[in-house]
Amino acid sequence: MGRSARARRSLVPRLKIAVPEPPPGLVSRQRLLATLDSHPGAPVALVCAPAGSGKTLLLAQWARRRGEDSVAWVSLDPDDNSDRRFWSAILDALCARVAADNGLQGLAVPADPSSRPEFIGQVVDGLGRLPVPLWLVLDDLHEITSPEPIAGLLELLRHQPPMLRLVLSTRRDPGLPLARLRLDDWLTEVRARDLLFSEDEARQMLTEMGLALSGDQVRELVARTEGWAAGLRLAGMSLSTTTDPGGFLTDFARNDQAMGEFLLGEVLARMPEDTRRFVRAISICGEVSADLAGALSGRPDAGAMLAELEQRASLAVKVGGRGDWYRMHALLRAHVLLDLHTREPALAAELEALAADWFAAHGEPLRALDHASAARDERQTVALLRRHAVDGLLAGEHGVLHRAMGVLRPERLVNDSLLALISACLHLVDGEPRAAEIELSMAEGAWPARPAPDLETLLRLTRARLAQVTGDIDDMVRTTETLGEETGRSRRLDPPVLLQLGAAAFVAGENASAVERISAALERARAAGQGYVATQCLMLLSGLSAAEGAFQDMTRLAAEAVAENTERGWDTGIEAAGAHALLAFGALVRADPAQCEHQAGLAESILEVAPPDTGQAARLFAGVLRGTAEFDQGARGAGARRILAARAQAGPTRLPPSQVALSAFLAHRAATALGWTDVAAETVRWCETELPGSGEITLMRVRGQLALGHHAAAAATLRALPGDATAMTLPWSGIWAALAEVEIAAHEGEPDRAHRAVSRALTLAAPQNVRYPLVFGAPAVVEALAAGLGRFGPIEDFAREIVAVRDRLDVPPDPAILTTRERDVLRLLPTQRSFEEIAEDLTVSPNTVKTHARTLYGKLGVSRRREAVDVAREQGLLEDSG
Numbered sequence: 001m002g003r004s005a006r007a008r009r010s011l012v013p014r015l016k017i018a019v020p021e022p023p024p025g026l027v028s029r030q031r032l033l034a035t036l037d038s039h040p041g042a043p044v045a046l047v048c049a050p051a052g053s054g055k056t057l058l059l060a061q062w063a064r065r066r067g068e069d070s071v072a073w074v075s076l077d078p079d080d081n082s083d084r085r086f087w088s089a090i091l092d093a094l095c096a097r098v099a100a101d102n103g104l105q106g107l108a109v110p111a112d113p114s115s116r117p118e119f120i121g122q123v124v125d126g127l128g129r130l131p132v133p134l135w136l137v138l139d140d141l142h143e144i145t146s147p148e149p150i151a152g153l154l155e156l157l158r159h160q161p162p163m164l165r166l167v168l169s170t171r172r173d174p175g176l177p178l179a180r181l182r183l184d185d186w187l188t189e190v191r192a193r194d195l196l197f198s199e200d201e202a203r204q205m206l207t208e209m210g211l212a213l214s215g216d217q218v219r220e221l222v223a224r225t226e227g228w229a230a231g232l233r234l235a236g237m238s239l240s241t242t243t244d245p246g247g248f249l250t251d252f253a254r255n256d257q258a259m260g261e262f263l264l265g266e267v268l269a270r271m272p273e274d275t276r277r278f279v280r281a282i283s284i285c286g287e288v289s290a291d292l293a294g295a296l297s298g299r300p301d302a303g304a305m306l307a308e309l310e311q312r313a314s315l316a317v318k319v320g321g322r323g324d325w326y327r328m329h330a331l332l333r334a335h336v337l338l339d340l341h342t343r344e345p346a347l348a349a350e351l352e353a354l355a356a357d358w359f360a361a362h363g364e365p366l367r368a369l370d371h372a373s374a375a376r377d378e379r380q381t382v383a384l385l386r387r388h389a390v391d392g393l394l395a396g397e398h399g400v401l402h403r404a405m406g407v408l409r410p411e412r413l414v415n416d417s418l419l420a421l422i423s424a425c426l427h428l429v430d431g432e433p434r435a436a437e438i439e440l441s442m443a444e445g446a447w448p449a450r451p452a453p454d455l456e457t458l459l460r461l462t463r464a465r466l467a468q469v470t471g472d473i474d475d476m477v478r479t480t481e482t483l484g485e486e487t488g489r490s491r492r493l494d495p496p497v498l499l500q501l502g503a504a505a506f507v508a509g510e511n512a513s514a515v516e517r518i519s520a521a522l523e524r525a526r527a528a529g530q531g532y533v534a535t536q537c538l539m540l541l542s543g544l545s546a547a548e549g550a551f552q553d554m555t556r557l558a559a560e561a562v563a564e565n566t567e568r569g570w571d572t573g574i575e576a577a578g579a580h581a582l583l584a585f586g587a588l589v590r591a592d593p594a595q596c597e598h599q600a601g602l603a604e605s606i607l608e609v610a611p612p613d614t615g616q617a618a619r620l621f622a623g624v625l626r627g628t629a630e631f632d633q634g635a636r637g638a639g640a641r642r643i644l645a646a647r648a649q650a651g652p653t654r655l656p657p658s659q660v661a662l663s664a665f666l667a668h669r670a671a672t673a674l675g676w677t678d679v680a681a682e683t684v685r686w687c688e689t690e691l692p693g694s695g696e697i698t699l700m701r702v703r704g705q706l707a708l709g710h711h712a713a714a715a716a717t718l719r720a721l722p723g724d725a726t727a728m729t730l731p732w733s734g735i736w737a738a739l740a741e742v743e744i745a746a747h748e749g750e751p752d753r754a755h756r757a758v759s760r761a762l763t764l765a766a767p768q769n770v771r772y773p774l775v776f777g778a779p780a781v782v783e784a785l786a787a788g789l790g791r792f793g794p795i796e797d798f799a800r801e802i803v804a805v806r807d808r809l810d811v812p813p814d815p816a817i818l819t820t821r822e823r824d825v826l827r828l829l830p831t832q833r834s835f836e837e838i839a840e841d842l843t844v845s846p847n848t849v850k851t852h853a854r855t856l857y858g859k860l861g862v863s864r865r866r867e868a869v870d871v872a873r874e875q876g877l878l879e880d881s882g
Contacts, residue, residue, distance in 0.1 A: 549731025
């Protein structure tokens with residue numbers, strides 16, 4: 001590579017792009033090597049398993065067997081989240097394997113390569129000139145968490161040259177279209193279960209270590225370690241120091257505790273005393289550098305000790321991206337640390353304080369705070385909290401902050417407004433508004449005469465957030481108004497301020513303003529490393545996408561928020577419940593009631609443990625969606641009652657317009673289908689109060705009239721519905737209006753008009769894959785769809801998809817449409833009363849009852865009273881609205 005080209009890329013260490021050297025005595029795992037070679041033409045191979053599973057060793061062995069000239073290797077680390085560094089490493093690895101005249105050799109890397117189509121195009125063009133296949137191994141891909149490099153990798157995958165093969169080694173699935181790759185047979189996979197050692201492989205490993213165990217002993221060891229590569233090697237090292245392997249394994253077999261305790265008792269105890277003291281000292285930290293290990297242990301040769309632990313005992317492994325950093329095996333460290341705190345608490349506290357000092361001096365204040373808290377050092381904890389707690393709060397380091405707050409004496413909060421505000425914010429994160437109110441009062445009681453701008457802004461944010469958590473929209477909007485003056489006063493608080501302003505605009509129905517502010521908050525939060533704020537932005541943008549009818553964006557953003565919440569431990573808050581509810585809505589829109597019920601159930605399980613006066617909007621949303629899913633899967637009465645219970649639980653809470661409209665529409669649909677006319681009427685009245693003038697009110701009246709068989713009245717009401725889409729609150733309401741037109745046209749014997757109406761519904765639904773209204777449409781809709789197949793033009797595929805989904809779901813038939821008197825008769829049929837006694841109860845003649853009964857039998861498709869009761873129960877017509 002030319003020197004000028006190299007200068008236009010980030011500097012990449014040579015070892016980073018070199019295939020690692022396999023250690024001596026490495027077991028050749030032929031079955032896994034054969035798996036990697038089983039589809040030589042597959043564009044992607046994925047090796048995905050937890051740490052210690054042997055991924056890197058397997059791929060290094062495979063690469064050397066294949067021939068290093070045909071393999072380009074990149075060992076990734078957290079620094080590669082820099083887009084430019086990521087692509088520089090890839091290009092350096094590739095350039096070591098391609099011809100000198102290949103265009104990749106002189107290709108410079110711009111500052112933002114993944115967002116430059118021309119750059120990706122040049123990479124693809126250079127790889128497209130390869131004469132023979134080249135495998136690009138990206139080891140430790142899980143270290144890449146920034147969206148830019150993943151987006152660039154995805155773009156490379158989309159345009160993958162025929163001679164390039166990607167081999168990805170990671171601890172978790174990357175954000176790539178794996179399902180599509182599997183479907184196209186483009187993916188070779190090696191998973192954690194594949195990497196588990198078999199008895200034969202374990203025997204080979206132990207033999208290479210100089211151990212001769214019987215078949216039963218090997219079998220026992222594999223069972224106890226569950227085939228885990230690192231566990232087997234550690235156990236083998238301990239076995240090599242004993243003269244009685246049988247006795248050792250017998251003791252081990254009787255020990256029913258975790259592998260970590262075995263490591264503590266059998267590995268650590270066999271180390272030299274100085275090594276054992278060193279391991280106990282560094283166990284205070286999850287990761288240590290030579291310098292940190294020296295500070296903790298007092299040893300000037302700490303770096304050499306760490307290297308020895310890695311090479312000799314596999315008790316430490318290098319951590320990429322931060323120089324020569326190491327981590328101990330997690331199970332071993334956990335048990336060493338527990339033993340240290342149990343046996344020598346004073347030494348443990350001293351080591352925690354040393355770690356706090358080291359991290360504070362090296363610019364890692366939150367790690368310092370965690371260690372100061374563990375040392376119960378209130379002075380240092382308070383000092384670190386005052387300087388760094390706000391940043392920790394915004395980044396989502398809530399566990400660290402909680403532990404730190406636990407060190408403080410109660411009077412600290414009474415006398416320190418900042419600490420009281422931080423504590424209030426943590427209570428709000430946990431969904432505890434009452435506790436937050438108390439500490440907000442403490443903060444105001446200790447308010448300084450000249451508060452810093454950050455402090456004033458944080459107070460206003462906390463007040464607005466408290467109103468949001470309790471569901472008091474009016475108070476939220478009112479308290480948020482003062483935040484408009486705060487933007488620009490504090491750079492680090494700008495993202496949460498913009499987020500709160502956007503949230504207030506959202507609940508006020510000002511969606512365009514909300515999107516603008518929350519998008520700006522997301523961009524600034526990501527730039528500032530405020531992960532928690534960014535995830536809240538994703539969830540709110542998902543909700544806004546739902547309100548705007550961008551359902552695919554809604555699902556994508558909610559899934560991203562759920563993934564981030566799960567990974568970072570933020571999956572127990574109200575926002576996490578809201579994200580699951582949005583995924584449930586996405587499943588409903590796609591006509592996937594089972595997934596809708598599952599996601600709504602996850603949301604409700606989170607909200608169950610939250611205080612009852614929080615998250616009212618999320619509770620209503622999740623309950624209505626879960627009830628609708630149950631209703632659509634055949635549990636009509638139970639589903640409808642769940643919807644009504646969710647409405648009742650929300651009480652008088654003011655809700656966002658879109659949630660009022662959706663809840664009312666779905667509740668009205670279920671009540672109307674079951675003949676609960678009083679419930680349907682009350683639902684319309686509620687919507688009139690909450691959303692006066694909404695087009696959904698007219699649409700519900702139309703559907704109610706259709707359910708009663710009043711098609712002429714429905715047609716007249718439908719004509720009164722404004723054609724302007726802005727009259728509707730919900731983006732999908734236009735689809736339901738078109739389907740009502742289908743029913744009316746079918747009843748009036750106008751098939752062409754019905755076809756035009758169902759075509760209009762399909763045209764509105766197709767762009768966002770809105771299947772639900774069509775899949776669960778009335779019989780007239782189903783008939784119009786079937787009759788129109790072959791005549792839908794550009795939406796023909798979508799129409800056929802609707803029919804296929806409906807067939808696959810085996811949608812339960814709609815309940816029969818009964819008049820009020822027919823329902824009165826039906827409710828008395830399960831009793832032992834004769835028709836004459838029923839007539840007396842209803843104050844009509846016996847002949848009238850018999851006439852209603854005959855009509856009722858015809859609608860239910862039966863000929864006898866007992867059959868009518870059975871079918872009515874099956875359709876939910878005998879369910880009581882209470």
